[in-house]
Amino acid sequence: QVQLVESGGGLVQPGGSLRLSCAARGNIFRIHTMGWYRQTPGKQRELVATITSDGSPNYGDSVKGRFVISRDNALTTVYLQMTGLKPEDTAVYYCNADQISYYSGRVRYTGSDYWGQGTQVTVSS
Numbered sequence: 001q002v003q004l005v006e007s008g009g010g011l012v013q014p015g016g017s018l019r020l021s022c023a024a025r026g027n028i029f030r031i032h033t034m035g036w037y038r039q040t041p042g043k044q045r046e047l048v049a050t051i052t053s054d055g056s057p058n059y060g061d062s063v064k065g066r067f068v069i070s071r072d073n074a075l076t077t078v079y080l081q082m083t084g085l086k087p088e089d090t091a092v093y094y095c096n097a098d099q100i101s102y103y104s105g106r107v108r109y110t111g112s113d114y115w116g117q118g119t120q121v122t123v124s125s
Contacts, residue, residue, distance in 0.1 A: 002026040002102050002114055004095045009119030012085055016123070020080040022095030022116055029108060032099035034071060034078035038091035038121075045094065049080060062088075085123045092118040 008020040024031060035050030035058075047060040049069035057069050066084040071077065078095065095116035101108055 001104055001109070002028065002097075002100055002111065004097055004114055004116035006093070006095045006116040006119045009093060009121045011122045011124065013125050014086060014123055016085050017081070017083045018085065018121060019082070020093055020095075020119060020121075022078045022097075024076045024097055024100065024114075027103040028076055029101040029103060031075055031097050031101075034075075034095070034097045035069065036078070036080045036093055037096055038089075038093045039118075040091045048093065050096070051078065082121070085121075087123050089121060090123050091121060093121050094118045 003025045004022055005025060006022045008018060012018050033050055033052050036048040037045045038048050039045040048063055049057060049059045049067055051057045051069045051071055053075055068081045070079045097114045098112055100114060101110045
């Protein structure tokens with residue numbers, strides 16, 4: 001009923017910038033929190049940034065001051081503006097959405113912890 005569709009990954013040189021986007025698709029009523037996590041082979045998925053429906057952001061320590069998270073006015077798309085990229089930022093970035101209220105017919109449901117398919121970000125010269 002709900003899908004998260006990511007875009008914007010790719011290859012960038014150290015010090016460069018990238019912007020990731022994640023759009024939630026479905027008959028959505030409200031999404032409380034959206035965010036980004038990342039994962040490299042052999043490591044646990046780690047927090048990059050999250051943002052609530054009232055605009056409160058939360059950043060992982062390794063990206064503070066370099067990345068900015070935002071949401072669109074409809075609160076169904078989340079963006080991650082990444083600047084000052086470092087090789088250690090190389091990872092698969094996953095979009096996450098939590099506490100999604102959506103309609104199936106005339107019935108409203110609430111689901112938790114939805115994930116996108118992931119988008120690769122590679123920082124290399």
